[in-house]
Amino acid sequence: MDAAEHVAGTSEYVPVRRPPAVVVKLTVPTHPFASVKVAMCAPALNPVNASCPGVNNGSVTLNPDPLAVAPLTYSVDGGTSQSSPVFTGLTSGSHTATLTDANGCPATVTFTIGTGTPITGVAQNLVAASCPGVNNGEATIVPGSTATAPFTFSMDGGTAQASGTFTGLSAGAHVATFTDANGCVGTVNFTITSGGLLPGSYTEVKATCAAATNGSITITPTGGTGPYLYTLDGGTPQASATFTNLAPGNYTVTFTDGLGCLSQSIAATVTSAPALTLTATPVAASCPGVNNGSVTLNPDPLAVAPLSFSLDGGTAQASPTFTGLAAGS
CATH class of the missing domain: 2.60.40 (Immunoglobulin-like)
Incomplete structure (x- = not known):
């Protein structure tokens, strides 16, 4: 057997073919690096924080020890192994990465993915x-x-x-x-915020007298956007801002603008002109028992023509003069 064929770390007695016959003990030493496993350093890290709280987009790149023997595999938090040293989609917090080389030698490292800054x-x-x-x-x-x-x-x-x-x-x-x-x-x-109820004002045309129904109210909005609709005492809305044929008295008016905004309630009053005055110019009867007296009525200058006159509740007439009157009141 040739010495080169001997197993390292063993000893054998080998006969040597030369006189005198001598037995020589050969020892094949063990190579200083044979079957030695070298502990690797933990991988270096390049972690990237998550963008913000609640978003799992952190990442890390593992940089293996130069002593690691390819091919290498990597895993994070005990998950599936992969050949790439880059891991993405990581949550914020602590993680553990593991590197395994071709000899089955492992190395681990713990790292933290930051939370990131909330957006405002x-x-x-x-x-x-x-x-x-x-x-x-x-x-x-x-x-x-x-x-x-x-x-x-x-x-x-x-x-x-x-x-x-x-x-x-x-x-x-x-x-x-x-x-x-x-x-x-x-x-x-x-x-x-919100605007308030729309403001407005009114103008009045008086009724000519207490019994007349010829007063009117005209509303003027001082806020809002046209067109407007107007309501008198909760009645039917109308496009005209003027309400006519009103008797003296108190009324409530509101309006709504083109955007649907409602006005304040506007308290409006129709008044009446002062009561008309009437004077009489009588002519006495000629003598008792003779009905030839007369009277001429003198209307108030404010009275609006045409006028009608009546005496003692009788038939009305256009003339202010009444004749054939008996003496008396």
């Missing part, structure tokens, strides 16, 4: 609702500098949209949310 935004260009009950408020949501475009926006849990501007908002508190390109969600709280 503000509500700008707030427009109040015109009045209670009318939903025409507006707001524009503007994401802060930590958020990444493009964005989607929603209002009060409604349908998402690409624009940050919302119209048709009711008066009151609202909650807007927006989502950035990383899936981070920001929340903005704001309030839409």
Whole structure:
């Protein structure tokens, strides 16, 4: 047997073919590196934090020890092994990565993925609702500098949209949310204020007298947007601002503008002109028992023609003179 054929780390007696016959003991030493497993250092790390709370987009790249023998496999948190040293979609928090080389030698390292910064935004260009009950408020949501475009926006849990501007908002508190390109969600709280009841005034045309029904009221809105509808004492709305044929008395008028905003209640009064005066110019009867007296009535200058006159509740006439009167009252 040739010495080169002997197993390392063993000893054997080998006959040597030369006189005198001598037996020589050969020892084949063990190579200093034969069957030695070298402990590897933990992999170096390049962790990337998650973009924001609640978004699992952290990542890490594992850099293996140069002593590791390829091919290498990697796993995180006991999951499925892979040949790539890059792991993505990681949650924020602590993780454990494991490297295994071709010799089955493992190395582990613990690392932390940071949470990231919450994204914020503000509500700008707030427009109040015109009045209670009318939903025409507006707001524009503007994401802060930590958020990444493009964005989607929603209002009060409604349908998402690409624009940050919302119209048709009711008066009151609202909650807007927006989502950035990383899936981070920001929340903005704001309030839409409301205009009040619309103001207005009125002018009156007096009734000519207490018994007349020829007074009128004209309403003048001092707020709101036309066209307007007007209501007298809760009656049928009308487009005209003037109510006619009114008797002296108190009335309540309201109006509604083109946006549906309601006015304040306007207390209006129709008064009457002073009572007309009438004087008489009598002519006495010639003598007792003779009915030839007369009277001429002199109307108030404010009386509006045509005039009619009557005496003692009799038939009315156009002439102010009555003849054939008996003596007496």
